[in-house]
Amino acid sequence: MSRKVLVVGEVRDGSLRNVSYETIAAGKTVAEGGEVVGVLIGDAVKDLGKDMIQYGADRVAVVEDEKLKSYSSDGFSQALLAVIESEKPDGILIGHTALGKDLAPKVAAKLDAGLISDATAVESAGEHVVFTRPIYSGKAFEKKIITDGIIFATIRPNNISPLEKDESRTGDIETVDAGIKDLRAIIKEVVRKVSEGVDLSEAKVIVSGGRGVKSADGFKPLKELADVLGGAVGASRGACDAGYCDYSLQIGQTGKVVTPDLYIACGISGAIQHLAGMSNSKVIVAINKDPEANIFNVADYGIVGDLFEVVPLLTEEIKKLKV
Numbered sequence: 001m002s003r004k005v006l007v008v009g010e011v012r013d014g015s016l017r018n019v020s021y022e023t024i025a026a027g028k029t030v031a032e033g034g035e036v037v038g039v040l041i042g043d044a045v046k047d048l049g050k051d052m053i054q055y056g057a058d059r060v061a062v063v064e065d066e067k068l069k070s071y072s073s074d075g076f077s078q079a080l081l082a083v084i085e086s087e088k089p090d091g092i093l094i095g096h097t098a099l100g101k102d103l104a105p106k107v108a109a110k111l112d113a114g115l116i117s118d119a120t121a122v123e124s125a126g127e128h129v130v131f132t133r134p135i136y137s138g139k140a141f142e143k144k145i146i147t148d149g150i151i152f153a154t155i156r157p158n159n160i161s162p163l164e165k166d167e168s169r170t171g172d173i174e175t176v177d178a179g180i181k182d183l184r185a186i187i188k189e190v191v192r193k194v195s196e197g198v199d200l201s202e203a204k205v206i207v208s209g210g211r212g213v214k215s216a217d218g219f220k221p222l223k224e225l226a227d228v229l230g231g232a233v234g235a236s237r238g239a240c241d242a243g244y245c246d247y248s249l250q251i252g253q254t255g256k257v258v259t260p261d262l263y264i265a266c267g268i269s270g271a272i273q274h275l276a277g278m279s280n281s282k283v284i285v286a287i288n289k290d291p292e293a294n295i296f297n298v299a300d301y302g303i304v305g306d307l308f309e310v311v312p313l314l315t316e317e318i319k320k321l322k323v
């Protein structure tokens, strides 16, 4: 059963975020041979349409307006609803990011549509599309279908592989006039916290520190290991609460949910609230000096030892492999 599916691209610092390409791949499954239409919303974002097409979109609908320079649920929902009105899609997919988590429910409510959030896998089964999503803080998975109306879902980053980029692909990139009305709240300025290196939510490798790291300086060996692996540094809430690092690094129930290929937990006990944010990582390595630490129950590889000895050793060995 072929379908027309809208995939909303997410732009950050003038580029599409990886999750947009992953969501296009999910869109292909939902479309079942039908059309995948990329949607770009923002100010001066049209050029990125080519990227969406090279990663699998058939064509792209663009809503550009100065009022859409920064994300606002008011502005972006007006824009997306205008595209939905003109395209009349059978499905809509958005990345399960801060933007997607805000935009999708608002638009779904306006459409009176069902919404499946935080999907980690998509498959077609007969007349339905089946989405898999974690429940109970990642302790179990449920499979869900939408039985009536638009198939609307958000896709968790780092779970669905994007398609190979094909530079020979072409398609129409058309502007939709959404007639964006004045926004009720206007963002005057965005002041960013300085963060270096790889974006935590999209990192393929995360080296995370807990209270066992003992100080802000204690994070240095973790950063060195993350650097040689091309990864990012994360943290438990224990480490954030202790003032060793910024809360923007916090992983867990009340922090970021991550699913990297490799998660190295250093000096983290493995509280349920931390596991909620990382237990679906593909490979988990735990370094802890307490052999009874709960983190070892979810780890694929466990190293019982002092992180200040183990982490620099790992860094040295990985450097040797790279020479």
Ligand code: FAD
Pocket (backbone or CB within 6 Å): 209, 210, 211, 212, 213, 235, 236, 237, 238, 239, 250, 251, 252, 253, 254, 255, 256, 266, 267, 268, 269, 270, 271, 272, 273, 274, 277, 287, 288, 289, 290, 293, 305, 306, 307, 308
């Ligand atoms: P600890 O539990 O103190 O563990 C430190 C570990 O380091 C120990 O296992 C110890 O053996 C080990 N260690 C010490 N020294 C060394 C060394 N030299 N080498 C190796 N190992 C060493 N937590 C989160 O992480 N994320 C969340 O989003 C989150 N949300 C929460 C929400 C709520 C509502 C509540 C109530 C709690 C939440 N928490 C969250 C807190 C959570 O319950 C734990 O308190 C927290 O995860 C503990 O952090 P930790 O593992 O770093 O510290």
